[in-house]
Amino acid sequence: MFRSTAYRHSSEYPILFVTLLLTLGVVLLTAMLTQCLSLLLILLMFAFTIWSTNAMQKTLMAKAFLVHPQTDPRLASIVETCHKRLKPGPLRVYIVRQQMVNAYTFGLSDPKSVVVCEPMLRVMSPGELSFVIGHEMGHVALGHTWLNTLVGGLAGSPSPYGIGYLVYLIFQWYSRACELSCDRAGLLACGNLNQAISALVRLSAPNAKTAQEFDTALARVDAEDDTLVGQLQESFQSHPLIIKRINALKAYAVSPEYRQLQQAMDRNLAA
Numbered sequence: 001m002f003r004s005t006a007y008r009h010s011s012e013y014p015i016l017f018v019t020l021l022l023t024l025g026v027v028l029l030t031a032m033l034t035q036c037l038s039l040l041l042i043l044l045m046f047a048f049t050i051w052s053t054n055a056m057q058k059t060l061m062a063k064a065f066l067v068h069p070q071t072d073p074r075l076a077s078i079v080e081t082c083h084k085r086l087k088p089g090p091l092r093v094y095i096v097r098q099q100m101v102n103a104y105t106f107g108l109s110d111p112k113s114v115v116v117c118e119p120m121l122r123v124m125s126p127g128e129l130s131f132v133i134g135h136e137m138g139h140v141a142l143g144h145t146w147l148n149t150l151v152g153g154l155a156g157s158p159s160p161y162g163i164g165y166l167v168y169l170i171f172q173w174y175s176r177a178c179e180l181s182c183d184r185a186g187l188l189a190c191g192n193l194n195q196a197i198s199a200l201v202r203l204s205a206p207n208a209k210t211a212q213e214f215d216t217a218l219a220r221v222d223a224e225d226d227t228l229v230g231q232l233q234e235s236f237q238s239h240p241l242i243i244k245r246i247n248a249l250k251a252y253a254v255s256p257e258y259r260q261l262q263q264a265m266d267r268n269l270a271a
């Protein structure tokens with residue numbers, strides 16, 4: 001069995017290091033200013049984060065449908081194929097009836113939860129769904145679910161003089177690097193660059209049904225980084241601009257690293 005996380009983007013760890021360093025600095029500064037009262041506050045916040053994540057998972061279990069070969073054979077087969085290719089570790093995939101075209105992952109302990117919103121099954125092709133599910137499995141394999149919970153909690157720690165906001169912005173920077181890593185996982189899962197790109201475009205334009213509507217959406221995505229405002233907006237967001245994600249995938253798809261991993265994952269599937 002070949003299990004690899006070599007698709008992790010090279011910027012992810014350096015940005016995580018800067019994020020942790022800065023948050024540690026803020027924690028120490030606030031601890032000094034508040035005679036360690038802030039440390040107690042941070043511990044309480046961590047406890048709350050863990051509790052709320054578990055509560056969210058329980059609420060989800062109550063209203064979500066576990067993907068099963070008998071109830072949803074098409075999706076179950078996609079999940080199985082992605083799981084065989086990426087080997088992300090223990091996870092369960094659920095469908096929820098939320099009216100948005102989105103998927104997300106969370107969980108501090110195994111099995112992690114991958115959640116697919118129901119409309120996504122109607123607007124996406126099997127190849128596009130493989131990309132999205134592979135992307136979410138990437139978050140599990142790379143440890144983002146627990147790291148985001150803990151680092152995100154830390155980044156939200158109370159701090160003076162607007163430094164807290166700076167930490168938040170750096171955390172968003174880290175989050176964007178994680179997204180680039182997981183887009184690679186998505187591409188490795190679906191094995192088709194065109195399907196990966198159309199999945200990304202469809203996330204921003206779920207109602208684009210005809211080829212003409214899709215081309216209009218692609219042109220809009222393509223123009224995202226043409227203005228300074230567009231570039232600046234990205235700094236406040238947890239996800240990179242879609243055009244940047246597409247360009248990063250195009251570059252990765254022609255790299256020798258991608259070809260090597262793709263072959264290894266083909267062997268995983270055949271095993």
Ligand SMILES: [Zn+2]
Nearest residue numbers: 135139179182
């Ligand atoms: Zn993601």
